[in-house]
Amino acid sequence: MIVLLAVLALSLPTKAQNLNDHAYNKLLQKHVNSFGEVNYQAIKTDPQLLQASLEGFTKTQPNKSWSQEERLAYWINAYNAFTIKLIIDHYPIKSIKDIKNPWDQEFIPIGKQLMSLNQIEHDILRKMKEPRFHFAIVCASKSCPKLLNEAYTPSKLDLQLTLATEEFLSDETKNNLSEETIKLSKIFKWFSEDFTTNGSLIDFLNLYAPIEISQKAKKSYMDYNWDLNE
Incomplete structure (x- = not known):
């Protein structure tokens, strides 16, 4: 019995992944440019690297020994990797919305039962109370935050999330900000409660926006471009 328990203990993933050496990191560096544009056509002809990336997430899964940063980085990367798989499985398409x-x-x-992207986002990531993850996960569309061409890693996750949020807010194709008028991505409408747990939406925006926005600023939302991010 003791031997069996020892074997089981050795078989459990006790450490987070080394994401710098992860196949998913290599996939991003090879097929995603600095603008977040994804070369889906090239990925489709490179199935071994995509498959190795996905297996990296299915074979090593978070457990209670992992830190908040380790779990958050894992689920952000997994969401993005399996979004790429979803697109590749239906490619060529013009939009993720062409998929049913x-x-x-x-x-x-991942886990005992098959999961959906919505389960990762709503049942796991949103419950971790880190709203900046919204600017790290990518729905394969032009109005989404850009896909970072490196994996999110626990050791620099806070910096990566801050930079992703700042870049998203500074991109005038996704948000147009002035002191008195703000035209926002619909991400801020769809997930409004995530950005107001520690103050108002303006309070959150002013932490990362390139300008200081008035609390009385007039707010509207921009149209969302669902064209593929390629």
Whole structure:
């Protein structure tokens, strides 16, 4: 019995992944440019690297020994990797919305049952109370935050999330900000409660925006471009 327990203990993932050496990191560096544009056509002809990336997430899964940063980085990367798989499985397409129920398809083999992208986002990531993750996960569309061409890693996660948030807010194709008028991405409308747990939406924006926005600023939302991010 003692021997069996020892074997089981050795088989459990006790450490987070070394994401710098992860196949997913290599996939991003090879097929995603600095603007977050994804070369889906090239990925489709490089199935071994994509498969190795996905297996990296299914074979090593978070457990209670992992830190908040380790778990958050894992689930952000997993969400993005399996979004790429979803696109590749249907490519060529013009938009993720050309796929039937893309966010509710249960095709992700993490844990005991297949998961969907929505389950990762709503049941895991949103419950971790780190709203900046919204600017790290990518829905394969032009109005989404850009896909970083390196993996999110626990050791520099805070910096990566800060930079992703600042860059998203500074991109005038996604947000147009002035002191008295703000035209925001619909991400801030869809997930408004995530950005107001520690103050108003303006309070959150002023932590990362390139200008100081008035609390009385007039607010509206920009149209969302669902064209593929390629």
